[in-house]
Amino acid sequence: MAKYLLKRLFYLLLTLFIVITITFFLMKLLPGTPLNNQAKLSKSQIAVIYQQYGLDKPVWQQYLSYLGNILHGNFGTSFQFSDQPVSYLISSRIGASLQLGFQAIIVGVPIGTLIGAIGAVKKNTWVDTTTTIISILGISIPSFVLAVLFQYFFGVKLHWFPIANWGSFIFTVLPTLALAVSPLAESARFMRTEMVDVMNSDYIELAKAKGLTKIGIIYHHALRNSLIPLLTVVGPLAVGIMTGSMVVENIFSIPGIGELFVKSVLTNDYPTIMGLTIVYSVMLMVVLLITDIIYSLVDPRIRLTDKG
Amino acid sequence: MNLRATVTFGVVALFGTTLLTACGSNSANTTKATHKTVNVQIASSLTTMDISKSTDVVSAQTLNNTNEGLLKFGKNSSLTPALAKSWHTANNGKQYIYNLRPAKWSNGDEVTAQDFVYSWRRTVDPKTASQYAYLFDNIQNATKINAGKLAVNQLGVHAAGKYKLVVDLNHAQSYFNQLVANIQFYPQNERAVKKYGSKYGTTSQAMVYNGPFKLTGWNGTNDTWTMVKNPSYRAASSVRLNKVKYWTVKDPQTALSQYEAGKLDITNLSGSQVQQYTKNKDYVLRNSASTYYLQMNEKKQPFFKNVKARQALSLITNREQFVDKILKNGSTVANGVVPTKMQYRDGQDFATASADKQMTAYNEAKAKQLWKEALKESGKSSVSFDLLADDTPIGKNTTEYLQSQFEKLPGLKITNQNLPFKTRLTRESTGNFDMDISAWNADYPDASTFLDLFTTNNEYNNGKWSNKQYDQLMKTADGAEANDATKRWDTMLQANRLLTNQAGIVPIYQQAAPQLVKSNVKGVIYFPTGANWDYSKAYLTK
Numbered sequence: 059m060a061k062y063l064l065k066r067l068f069y070l071l072l073t074l075f076i077v078i079t080i081t082f083f084l085m086k087l088l089p090g091t092p093l094n095n096q097a098k099l100s101k102s103q104i105a106v107i108y109q110q111y112g113l114d115k116p117v118w119q120q121y122l123s124y125l126g127n128i129l130h131g132n133f134g135t136s137f138q139f140s141d142q143p144v145s146y147l148i149s150s151r152i153g154a155s156l157q158l159g160f161q162a163i164i165v166g167v168p169i170g171t172l173i174g175a176i177g178a179v180k181k182n183t184w185v186d187t188t189t190t191i192i193s194i195l196g197i198s199i200p201s202f203v204l205a206v207l208f209q210y211f212f213g214v215k216l217h218w219f220p221i222a223n224w225g226s227f228i229f230t231v232l233p234t235l236a237l238a239v240s241p242l243a244e245s246a247r248f249m250r251t252e253m254v255d256v257m258n259s260d261y262i263e264l265a266k267a268k269g270l271t272k273i274g275i276i277y278h279h280a281l282r283n284s285l286i287p288l289l290t291v292v293g294p295l296a297v298g299i300m301t302g303s304m305v306v307e308n309i310f311s312i313p314g315i316g317e318l319f320v321k322s323v324l325t326n327d328y329p330t331i332m333g334l335t336i337v338y339s340v341m342l343m344v345v346l347l348i349t350d351i352i353y354s355l356v357d358p359r360i361r362l363t364d365k366g
Numbered sequence: 367m368n369l370r371a372t373v374t375f376g377v378v379a380l381f382g383t384t385l386l387t388a389c390g391s392n393s394a395n396t397t398k399a400t401h402k403t404v405n406v407q408i409a410s411s412l413t414t415m416d417i418s419k420s421t422d423v424v425s426a427q428t429l430n431n432t433n434e435g436l437l438k439f440g441k442n443s444s445l446t447p448a449l450a451k452s453w454h455t456a457n458n459g460k461q462y463i464y465n466l467r468p469a470k471w472s473n474g475d476e477v478t479a480q481d482f483v484y485s486w487r488r489t490v491d492p493k494t495a496s497q498y499a500y501l502f503d504n505i506q507n508a509t510k511i512n513a514g515k516l517a518v519n520q521l522g523v524h525a526a527g528k529y530k531l532v533v534d535l536n537h538a539q540s541y542f543n544q545l546v547a548n549i550q551f552y553p554q555n556e557r558a559v560k561k562y563g564s565k566y567g568t569t570s571q572a573m574v575y576n577g578p579f580k581l582t583g584w585n586g587t588n589d590t591w592t593m594v595k596n597p598s599y600r601a602a603s604s605v606r607l608n609k610v611k612y613w614t615v616k617d618p619q620t621a622l623s624q625y626e627a628g629k630l631d632i633t634n635l636s637g638s639q640v641q642q643y644t645k646n647k648d649y650v651l652r653n654s655a656s657t658y659y660l661q662m663n664e665k666k667q668p669f670f671k672n673v674k675a676r677q678a679l680s681l682i683t684n685r686e687q688f689v690d691k692i693l694k695n696g697s698t699v700a701n702g703v704v705p706t707k708m709q710y711r712d713g714q715d716f717a718t719a720s721a722d723k724q725m726t727a728y729n730e731a732k733a734k735q736l737w738k739e740a741l742k743e744s745g746k747s748s749v750s751f752d753l754l755a756d757d758t759p760i761g762k763n764t765t766e767y768l769q770s771q772f773e774k775l776p777g778l779k780i781t782n783q784n785l786p787f788k789t790r791l792t793r794e795s796t797g798n799f800d801m802d803i804s805a806w807n808a809d810y811p812d813a814s815t816f817l818d819l820f821t822t823n824n825e826y827n828n829g830k831w832s833n834k835q836y837d838q839l840m841k842t843a844d845g846a847e848a849n850d851a852t853k854r855w856d857t858m859l860q861a862n863r864l865l866t867n868q869a870g871i872v873p874i875y876q877q878a879a880p881q882l883v884k885s886n887v888k889g890v891i892y893f894p895t896g897a898n899w900d901y902s903k904a905y906l907t908k
Contacts, residue, residue: 088788089788090791096788097791098826102513106495107497110493110495139413140416140419140567141419141564141566141568147587150586210623213627214623221620222615308616308617309617311589311617313588313614324788326788
């Protein structure tokens with residue numbers, strides 16, 4: 059196990075290095091400058107400012123010095139937020155995104171799993187149809203439509219929850235619900251498909267033949283075996299949601315990193331683009347690693363070794 | 367299953383539509399603002415409180431209300447004294463002398479003339495990498511210092527004692543005071559800059575204030591912050607609000623809901639919201655000093671050197687129809703590149719006085735005739751051009767509309783290209799376009815901020831239109847007539863008319879800033895350039 063983890067860690071760092079390198083050079087191909095006032099700066103004025111930021115040097119030199127800096131834990135300062143260290147910018151804004159994403163997964167995945175399982179057990183009945191419709195609607199209705207509907211209905215009309223902004227837990231309810239719909243629907247759909255498969259497999263037939271109760275079969279055999287593939291989807295899904303949804307963060311005025319990422323690309327805020335790319339990649343890779351470890355816990359047939 | 371799915375979908379769709387329609391008819395549920403607090407919506411985050419590094423209107427307006435300079439803008443961009451109690455020019459308009467009144471920083475230090483010297487030097491210093499250093503270009507040695515060729519202490523500004531500031535200019539500049547009223551010219555407390563070092567201006571604590579308010583509750587990246595009344599402000603007794611609280615709400619619909627729910631006292635309107643609210647009693651239309659115009663690249667497409675071709679494009683553009691039927695966001699027709707409600711003289715609006723209504727009126731017959739002549743004179747039967755603009759919804763509306771209008775001209779084919787803002791800017795500045803929808807917003811309320819752009823050698827004259835008479839007019843305005851406001855005004859009027867008449871660029875529309883303001887909020891001062899807002903005189907009625 060230790061050896062396996064070391065090896066995975068090595069691959070993780072290698073992948074990260076490749077991601078950083080590719081992003082860095084691609085990013086430099088973006089037209090325009092990172093300067094907010096680009097429209098009004100002359101070429102010579104831009105040159106003066108570039109010199110201060112070392113942006114006048116060849117790209118490979120900038121790349122090497124960036125690598126050197128991040129090895130020393132220095133991620134540079136943002137251009138959008140003048141002089142603000144990128145590490146502070148991200149750390150002070152990622153909390154909101156993580157919290158919302160986490161809550162959305164906690165709400166969405168169990169309910170989705172349950173709905174999917176019920177659908178599979180009651181296959182081809184009205185129950186199945188209803189759950190299928192729910193998951194199709196959940197996938198096809200964009201979160202911003204739901205967000206606006208929630209906002210209007212629960213915020214403006216019923217005054218149950220704040221319409222927007224960030225504060226106590228109550229502020230997180232509506233954005234969490236808006237975000238939870240997609241993981242709910244995804245896991246319901248996935249769970250149903252998997253479970254229908256499992257329910258048709260030989261060992262379930264065997265269990266039935268042995269005379270086990272239906273509840274026992276579903277709980278001990280069908281559910282557990284269907285959960286394994288579900289893990290594959292939920293991991294990356296969780297990362298996607300936890301790194302912030304630009305749309306939902308915008309609608310609910312949440313100080314997260316979703317919108318920051320998009321805006322940093324649009325404004326050529328190089329250090330912020332890089333910082334967020336690194337955060338995003340590390341989170342994704344760590345989650346994938348954790349998923350693999352959980353696999354081995356859920357399914358004893360999977361062993362985390364190098365042999366075979 | 368099919369029937370069931372259809373019914374369910376239908377119910378959901380109906381539910382959604384009902385809710386969305388209901389949005390429009392919701393009556394305002396106003397809760398009275400308590401404790402003399404005004405809640406203001408703002409569409410983007412506060413990014414810095416460093417005077418030398420501010421580049422956006424959010425930081426500019428926060429700085430303008432928490433700090434004070436020599437002069438400030440009042441209603442209609444009129445200049446009112448702030449820290450300067452009097453001023454005069456000397457040396458034939460090349461020297462400005464300001465006499466300061468006593469004031470204090472929030473750290474207890476006195477505000478002195480030296481604070482201005484320090485602040486201006488800091489901004490011009492290339493090490494600061496200020497993106498607005500160019501506003502100082504006319505101060506002696508500023509450009510050399512910014513290029514790293516001279517030491518900062520060579521800048522043409524010095525303190526003659528504690529309360530006297532002397533500025534030496536390269537040449538007389540009649541609108542220098544209009545520059546000085548911008549936040550970039552505000553003083554900075556050297557002790558605070560040194561104390562906070564690289565953290566200076568990155569949080570509300572790492573900054574000192576000498577203005578009507580002090581900033582609190584801004585950790586550098588959060589989306590709400592509050593300006594509270596500054597007890598050490600020199601005229602603290604005249605400040606009537608206790609707090610101005612800013613809320614970053616990026617989504618217009620959310621902002622409107624928050625306003626309707628009484629959480630906001632001032633909010634911005636955008637897009638289709640504007641039409642919905644024009645008859646509302648809270649509706650206020652603010653004009654921005656920002657004009658959108660069509661630029662034709664004469665270098666890449668010499669066909670545009672033909673004045674008839676350019677005039678045809680101006681005449682075929684139905685500006686009224688475009689702003690009233692397509693944009694519908696409060697924008698107004700531009701009859702020239704200089705925006706209305708920006709610069710006045712003896713009660714006369716520069717833009718109105720110099721409007722060329724004929725060249726900016728829709729005249730299809732004349733446009734077609736001029737276009738045919740232009741084609742004939744160039745020996746062509748058809749031409750095709752790319753039309754560049756932003757990839758925003760408004761940018762796309764603009765290109766689609768102009769394409770449909772322009773293609774009414776015989777033998778003209780237009781291909782639209784909508785690009786991200788910075789890509790468009792790069793294409794413009796490298797001359798890589800045929801036609802382009804460009805915008806300029808004023809740094810200071812003087813027509814020259816627009817008119818200078820189109821002189822032959824100006825770096826921003828991306829269309830490369832060149833007119834000797836125009837160049838001469840602008841040279842006179844900022845040279846021989848720099849100290850004669852009346853003559854200069856007339857000369858610039860002529861220049862603006864000439865630019866529109868020759869269609870050096872084709873003005874299209876002037877941007878607006880429509881808002882909803884609660885009827886109990888009074889005394890907020892708006893001016894269309896720079897920081898836009900002043901809350902120092904604002905108050906609440908019951």
